[in-house]
Every structure is written in structure tokens, then in C-alpha cells.
Amino acid sequence: GNNCNPMRVIWLLINLVLSISVCSIPIIAVGWFDKEKYYTGKLIKMWARWVIWSTGIQYEIDGLDNLNLDKQYIFMSNHESALDIVLGVAAIPSNLVFLAKKELFRVPVFGWAMEAAGMIKIDRQNPEIARKSVSEAVETLMHSSFSTLIYPEGTRSNGEELLPFKKGGFILAIRTQLPVVPITILGAGNVLPKGTLAIKKSHIKIIIDAPLETQGMELKNKEILMQDCRNIINQNLVHANAGQKANYELYSA
Numbered sequence: 001g002n003n004c005n006p007m008r009v010i011w012l013l014i015n016l017v018l019s020i021s022v023c024s025i026p027i028i029a030v031g032w033f034d035k036e037k038y039y040t041g042k043l044i045k046m047w048a049r050w051v052i053w054s055t056g057i058q059y060e061i062d063g064l065d066n067l068n069l070d071k072q073y074i075f076m077s078n079h080e081s082a083l084d085i086v087l088g089v090a091a092i093p094s095n096l097v098f099l100a101k102k103e104l105f106r107v108p109v110f111g112w113a114m115e116a117a118g119m120i121k122i123d124r125q126n127p128e129i130a131r132k133s134v135s136e137a138v139e140t141l142m143h144s145s146f147s148t149l150i151y152p153e154g155t156r157s158n159g160e161e162l163l164p165f166k167k168g169g170f171i172l173a174i175r176t177q178l179p180v181v182p183i184t185i186l187g188a189g190n191v192l193p194k195g196t197l198a199i200k201k202s203h204i205k206i207i208i209d210a211p212l213e214t215q216g217m218e219l220k221n222k223e224i225l226m227q228d229c230r231n232i233i234n235q236n237l238v239h240a241n242a243g244q245k246a247n248y249e250l251y252s253a
Helices: 006-031 038-055 084-091 102-106 110-116 127-142 168-176 219-252
Strands: 058-062 074-077 099-101 120-122 147-150 180-186 203-208
Touching: 006 038, 006 110, 038 084, 058 084, 074 084, 074 168, 074 219, 084 147, 084 180, 084 203, 099 102, 102 110, 102 120, 120 127, 127 168, 147 168, 168 219, 180 219
Parallel strands: 058 203, 074 147, 074 180, 099 120
Antiparallel strands: 180 203
16 A cells, blocks of 8 residues: 655655764865865765665666766756755766756755755856856856756756746756756655655656757757756656556556
């Protein structure tokens, strides 16, 4: 049945607090001189794997051979669960930084670790400043070797279908001329459904699709890029949902 265990959530929360405390210190220590965020990237992957381990969930990755690890990418992922961030960090072999609201950087310890790990501040207080912070993000990415992971839906969906995508990440991709890699996370919405405090053990699949090139693309084509990326992720979701329905009918027949 539903095997939701409140102890499992308490266990996850203890591990979350512990892992952030333990991993933040070396990230803060190393981050100041780690310009390419190579070591902080490794520490963040350790942290993500620790958190996933504490949830007891299993995941598999499809399409790793679509990536060239010497290249920089802008990964675009669907977003059904609070766990998507740790899943993305653990599953994607590239060194990742995130774009984050500037308010998060004010959180003691956690915020310092974000700063040290090279997370990119996005300030949304007004359109003028937001534009400026996108330009700074473009500069940062162009003068570094790390990739970034963006959730173009902007907020978590209920897992039924994709929400409309926001343009920001695609503008970033065209301005940096970095390829966009569609990432589809299947089954994470069942683990920590939005608005509940229950962890269900479930099997998660992460699909890495072939990069969409942006070399030579102009800003006026951002809608096309966005649609292409959304269609790829959407097809994976539709395909998976159809497979689940077929399975369900098979078992209940």
C-alpha cells in the first residue's frame, strides 16, 4: 500500500540539517580560492547523494552519453518535487551552479555556502535590476567552465502536466550561446508530493536528452528554443504516463 512513514520524514530532516551543516563548512573554506568551483562542485554532489541516501529512494539515469563533460551546458528540468534539486545535482555529471533569489544568500551558514559555491544571485525587485542581474549571470557563465541547472516552470507542478515555461533561462542560453539540455525527472512527484510531509519510496528515472545548440541563434528565436525544449520534456512525460496507464490496466485486468 501507501507505506508513508512519518519517521522517514524526521530522518530526512535530521540528515538535511546535518548534511548542510557538515558540508557547508568545507564549501565555505574551499570556495574562496576555488575560482572554477571544481571542489565546491564535488562537495555539493556529496551533499546531494547524502540527502538522497537518507530518503532511501533509487534513481536511474538515461542518456549520459549525450553529454560531453568538457563542455558547458544550460540544463533545463521539469519540477515536481523539492527533491529535484538534489536529484539533478547527483545525476548530472557536470559541475553545476544554480541561479538563486538573492534573499537566500542572507540565510546564515547556508547562504554563505551558496555564495562560496558560486551560486548566481538573481535580484527580482524590479525589471531594471532583474535585467542587470541576468546580464551579470551571462558574464559569470561566459567567464567560467561550470554549467547551470534551471527549472523553467518557475514553480513546482502537480506532476500531471508541465506548467508554461518562463523565458529567462532561454534568454540566458542564447546570450551565452551555450547549448540547452532538456532534463526530465520521472516519478519524483510521488516521493514528496507537494503539500505533504510523507516520503514514499519510489523509483525515479532521469532522462538527459541531446543538447539543443544555440550557437548563432538570435534572441528573437527564444520562443522556438523554449518550445523545442518543452516539447522534448513533455514527450518524455506523456510517454511515461502512457506506460504507467498500460501497466495499471494490465495489473487490474
